[in-house]
Amino acid sequence: MSSIKSYKPGRKWFKTIVCKVVMVILGRAFQVFSRHDHEIKNEIAAWPEGFTLELNVLPFGPRLLILKEDGKIRTVGEIDEKPELSVNFKNIESAFLILTPLMGVPRGFAEHRFIVIGDVAKAMAFTRCLNRILAYLYPDFLCRNLMRRIPEINFMKRMSKRLYFYTIGIVTGS
Amino acid sequence: MLPSYYEFYNPVKIISGSKALDNIPYELELLNAKRPLVVTDKGVENAGLMKVFLDSFKNSGIEIGGIYSDVPPDSSNSVVKAIAKIYREKECDSIIAVGGGSPIDTAKGVNILVTENSNDLMEFEGADRLKKPLKPFIVVPTTAGTGSEATLVAVIYNEEKNVKMEFISGYLLPNLAVIDPRMTETMPPKITAATGMDALTHAVEAFTCLQKNPISDAYAFSAIKIISHNILNAVKNGKDQKARLNMANAATMAGIAFSNSMVGAVHALGHSAGAVAKVPHGVAMSVFLPHGLEYNLEKIKDSLGELLLALSGPEIFAATPKEKRALKFIEDLRRLQKQLFDEASLPMTLKDAGVTEDMLGTIATKAINDGALMMNPEEMSHEDAMKVLKKAF
Structure with a gap:
C-alpha cells in the first residue's frame, strides 16, 4: 500500500473571524455615514435604487452585502440575485491585510489582492466613500498608509462623527 | 526597488522582422490549426495591407476559412456575434486579427463565443471569468500604438444596453503576435x-x-x-x-x-x-x-x-x-x-x-x-x- 497520504487543508478561523468582525463594522459605518456625510450622500445618490454591493472573501467568505434602499445604504443578510458590484478578495490572507487595515485599497488593487466584478465607475465611487469612512474611523497616522490623500474633513466634524459612531452609530446603525 | 508583491504574465510568442508574415502558416501548424478566420477592417483593406497578408499564405497549403473585413471603429456586440456565426458556418479552427485595437478586441470577443459555444458575451464580462484556453489566436498589428497584441483586455460595446463591456483574462492573450514592418508603413x-x-x-x-x-x-x-x-x-x-x-x-x-x-x-x-x-x-x-x-x-x-x-x-x-x-x-x-x-x-x-x-x-x-x-x-x-x-x- 502506498505511504503517500492525502492532505485536507483546515481553515484559518482566527483571521476569518477578524475579517467578519471588521466587515460588520465597515457595513455599519457605511450605513451610518451615508446618512451623516454630505459627500457620501452625493456619491450614493448616483446609484440606482435597489443597487447591491458585496465584499466577499473567496472561496468560503465571510461576506458583507450592502443594499441601497429608499435612497439610503443598509447592510443585508442575503439577496436573491447576484450583487451588481462584487469585490472579491482572492484569499483570507489578502482580506486580512486590507481589512485590519495593514494595506490600503490602491496598494491592494496594485498587488492583485482582490478582483472587482461590475461597473467600474461605481467601484470608483465606492472607493471614494470608503476613503471618507476610513478617515472617520481611523486617526491620520493609520490613514496615511491606507490612502493616497486623506479627505479634507473639518477636524471638529471628524472627531464628533467618530465619537458618535463608536458610541451610538455602531449600535443603532443610524 | 521591488514591490512587496507583484504578478507578471506574458505567454505571447512574438515574431518580428522582415517577412515575418510568411511564417504564419508554419506557426498555425504548430498550433494545430488549418483553417483560420481572418478579422480585419476596411482601413486595412483600403490601405492594400490584406494583399500583403494574403500573399504570405501562397504555397503554404493553409486555406483561409473566411475573411471578415467590416469591423467598425468601436468593437460591438452584434459584430462579434455575426463573426462568431461565420466562424461556425465556415468550420474554422483558429482566428487571425489584422489591424489596430478594434479588429483585435473584436477577434478576442469572437474567440470567447466560439470557444465557450455561446451567443452571449455578457456571461463572460469582468475579470477572470474565462476558465479554459481559447482557440488558437494570432494577431498582426497594423498600428504601432495600442499594444493590444500583448494585452489581456478586450473592450466591446454592447448596443442593447448602451455600455462598454470589459473582459479581462490571461486567456485573451494571443498565442502569437506577428510584427512585420510592411504592415505599418502605409x-x-x-x-x-x-x-x-x-x-x-x-x-x-x-x-x-x-x-x-x-x-x-x-x-x-x-x-x-x-x-x-x-x-x-x-x-x-x-x-x-x-x-x-x-x-x-x-x-x-x-x-x-x-x-x-x-x-x-x-x-x-x-x-x-x-x-x-x-x-x-x-x-x-x-x-x-x-x-x-x-x-x-x-x-x-x-x-x-x-x-x-x-x-x-x-x-x-x-x-x-x-x-x-x-x-x-x-x-x-x-x-x-x-x-x-x-x-x-x-x-x-x-x-x-x-x-x-x-x-x-x-x-x-x-x-x-x-x-x-x-x-x-x-x-x-x-x-x-x-x-x-x-x-x-
Missing part, C-alpha cells in the same frame, strides 16, 4: 505620431504608476528608448522600414508593460476626452501626458527621473542633477510634442483637438470614475481633474 504621419505617443504613454505610465514591477519596468524602459530614437524618423519617412519595425516593437513592449502594470491619470483623462469629445486616443495621450506627469510629479520624481536616460540619452542624463531629472523629462517630452506638431500637425492642446470649454466638466466627471485612476500615484478629485483639464486646454 500609416500617414499624423496617425504614426499619435499612435507612437500612445505607446510612449503606455510605457511612461507603466513605469511610474502604482503597479510598477521590475519586469514591466524593463519592457517600459526599452520601449521609451526605442520610441525616442525612432518616432520622428517614422513620421518624416513612412517608408523607413527600420524605424517602422522599431516603433512596432516598442508598441508591443509597451503593451506588455502596461498589461502587467496598469496605466493612470493620463489614460483616465484620455478615455474621458475620447468618450465626450471624440478625441482620438493617441491624440489625447499626447496632449495629456506632460500635464499628467506634472500633476503626479511629487509622487513620481524618482522613477520619472530614471526615464530621462531612456528619453534623452546618456549625455543629457549625466549632465542633469538628480533632483532636476524628472522636470527635464517633462521639458524634453514637450520638445518632442512640438516637433510632432511641426512635422505632423499632432495637436498639443485640447482646444486644437476639438474640445470646447463647456465639455471640461463632463470630461472631469467621467475621468474620476475611470478605473485607470485607481493605479495613479496621486489621488484625483473632480476639482483636481478640472485644473489639469484647464491647463491642457
